[in-house]
Amino acid sequence: KAGVTQTPRYLIKTRGQQVTLSCSPISGHRSVSWYQQTPGQGLQFLFEYFSETQRNKGNFPGRFSGRQFSNSRSEMNVSTLELGDSALYLCASSLPSGGEETQYFGPGTRLLVL
Amino acid sequence: QQPVQSPQAVILREGEDAVINCSSSKALYSVHWYRQKHGEAPVFLMILLKGGEQKGHDKISASFNEKKQQSSLYLTASQLSYSGTYFCGTSNQGGKLIFGQGTELSVKP
Numbered sequence: 001k002a003g004v005t006q007t008p009r010y011l012i013k014t015r016g017q018q019v020t021l022s023c024s025p026i027s028g029h030r031s032v033s034w035y036q037q038t039p040g041q042g043l044q045f046l047f048e049y050f051s052e053t054q055r056n057k058g059n060f061p062g063r064f065s066g067r068q069f070s071n072s073r074s075e076m077n078v079s080t081l082e083l084g085d086s087a088l089y090l091c092a093s094s095l096p097s098g099g100e101e102t103q104y105f106g107p108g109t110r111l112l113v114l
Numbered sequence: 115q116q117p118v119q120s121p122q123a124v125i126l127r128e129g130e131d132a133v134i135n136c137s138s139s140k141a142l143y144s145v146h147w148y149r150q151k152h153g154e155a156p157v158f159l160m161i162l163l164k165g166g167e168q169k170g171h172d173k174i175s176a177s178f179n180e181k182k183q184q185s186s187l188y189l190t191a192s193q194l195s196y197s198g199t200y201f202c203g204t205s206n207q208g209g210k211l212i213f214g215q216g217t218e219l220s221v222k223p
Binding site: 004033035042043044045048056057058090102103104105106107108 | 116146148154155156157158161201203210211212213214215216
């Protein structure tokens with residue numbers, strides 16, 4: 001089975017712009033979670049989607065949003081980018097539940113905001 | 115609330131043992147352990163569910179004490195390949211997985 005894929009792998013944006021990141025889960029996985037990873041804050045949970053519905057949400061501002069499509073692929077969007085949004089964005093997929101099931105991580109999208 | 119991992123960093127010689135702890139202030143249903151090598155995605159190691167069972171494979175094992183709301187990861191006879199950052203993730207049943215800050219493990223020859 002193919003693993004979790006994320007596109008693009010690297011991205012450079014300037015402050016004020018918006019960005020959309022994409023995540024394709026492992027075939028058959030219906031839950032997709034997004035995380036922001038920075039050296040100072042570690043792995044921070046953004047949100048989890050299951051069957052096209054946001055099921056859990058972390059403590060991030062409304063500039064961070066996401067959605068999930070009927071084929072379980074997910075996108076996250078960050079509007080009005082700030083310098084502090086520079087990070088590695090990881091998505092992880094799992095079977096029905098994101099809580100007790102193994103989460104399989106993608107390689108991440110490294111975002112640099114200038 | 116984010117679980118607390120200790121130590122933050124540890125340096126070992128090949129063959130030595132290490133213990134990484136993960137503590138939470140909230141009741142836990144499950145604890146997940148991952149290892150991330152530099153520049154790579156986190157890789158799943160094991161899940162421990164409420165019940166206090168100990169799991170393990172090869173020379174890496176873990177325990178889960180639900181009363182103390184903590185889990186420990188045991189690495190015995192460490193190998194160079196064990197180097198990386200270890201994260202514990204905690205969940206309170208069907209909820210989101212919250213990760214600790216990570217423990218950086220370096221194994222030297």
